[in-house]
Amino acid sequence: MIHHETLRGFLAEDAPFGDQTTQAVVPMTDGRAAVIAGDTGVVAGIAEAIILFSECGVEARALAGDGDWIDPGQQILDISGPVHGILLAERTVLNLMGRMSGIATATKRFSSLIESVMPGARIAGTRKTAPGLRFFDKKAVMLGGGDPHRYTLSDAIMIKDNHLALVGIEEAIAKARAVSRFRVIEIEVETPEDAMTAASAGADALLLDNMNADSVKETVALLEAHDLRKNVFLEISGGITPANAGSYEGCGIDLVSSGWLTHSVKNFDFSLEMRMALRVIKL
Structure with a gap:
């Protein structure tokens, strides 16, 4: 059972009053992004990443499963939705996936x-x-x-x-x-x-x-x-x-x-790459 409240707390810790930079400089746009692996090993934290993005109004589609062996350059998540939400969840997702995957890989x-x-x-x-x-x-x-x-x-x-x-x-x-x-x-x-x-x-x-x-x-x-x-x-x-x-x-x-x-976990390398804006939301 995944601890949803804990995950929400992680987001609140990173942005207690919102993402000031994104709100200031990025238009309200829908877009796409990808989470890419930078290391070889066992991926973990995918289920948590999907929930974290969902909490920010973003859809994340898994291209690998928790426990799978992955390689550098492999796309792990396909992400779509408001770019403000994508960028709000980005660091929390990468931090948690990086730690969990580092532990899973070391354990394997x-x-x-x-x-x-x-x-x-x-x-x-x-x-x-x-x-x-x-x-x-x-x-x-x-x-x-x-x-x-x-x-x-x-x-x-x-x-x-x-x-x-x-x-x-x-x-x-x-x-x-x-x-x-x-x-x-x-x-x-x-x-x-x-x-x-x-x-x-x-x-x-x-x-x-x-x-x-x-x-x-x-x-x-x-x-x-x-x-x-x-x-x-x-x-x-x-x-x-x-x-x-x-x-x-x-x-x-x-x-x-x-x-x-x-x-003594060694963090597993992941990156999030913005791909394209789908549309600009006009208010």
């Missing part, structure tokens, strides 16, 4: 890398998203083939280091289980020994946080030796990027979560 490439070095494992995003953009960042991760992971603190029980600074591993798991027997309980651990403690205490999933490849392999081997590996879902996280993911080859985990996908 990272996912392919993960599959090659850790067969069966998936790439996932995190909550390290820009405030106000989480829905769109998570959607982009999914369009790139990744797992969105939890959207909010309300979605799942994940016991992290600051929780464990206040409550011990076994006590934390017991309290979480007492609240709900139906929710998955995931806990963050930083050593093989803590992983063993958490698995023995009944955690459903272990997040191996900031462990190097040797520590991850040691943890997996320890869990297997005590017949606990089959009981837990294993996630690794903490500074994992395409540059170092190869060192975890064959480590036997289920999920790689990486904040890099959203906090």
Whole structure:
């Protein structure tokens, strides 16, 4: 479900009192324009772009679909309507499509890398998203083939280091289980020994946080030796990027979560090109 009110807010942020330049120098004309890709990768944000243009009284026709692989020079949207509306939505559309497509492209490439070095494992995003953009960042991760992971603190029980600074591993798991027997309980651990403690205490999933490849392999081997590996879902996280993911080859985990996908996004290049005026509206 797309957040229409959020998209309207983006437009209001960019033009709280209208587009002063366009209103001053451009006649009220109907025209056409095109959104053109400048990079190669996965396109995302098309559905949002269509809504943003529609909010400005402009029709945008998609020539590619969200999740498609696109190339430089490819036209993504055919746009027609009042040029004042086209120019009002232009920057907001390009900014959102650029960010979302950058995230989707990075996710697609990272996912392919993960599959090659850790067969069966998936790439996932995190909550390290820009405030106000989480829905769109998570959607982009999914369009790139990744797992969105939890959207909010309300979605799942994940016991992290600051929780464990206040409550011990076994006590934390017991309290979480007492609240709900139906929710998955995931806990963050930083050593093989803590992983063993958490698995023995009944955690459903272990997040191996900031462990190097040797520590991850040691943890997996320890869990297997005590017949606990089959009981837990294993996630690794903490500074994992395409540059170092190869060192975890064959480590036997289920999920790689990486904040890099959203906090270090490289914007995807799009441009909007005005084509022609269709008619001048005479008042």
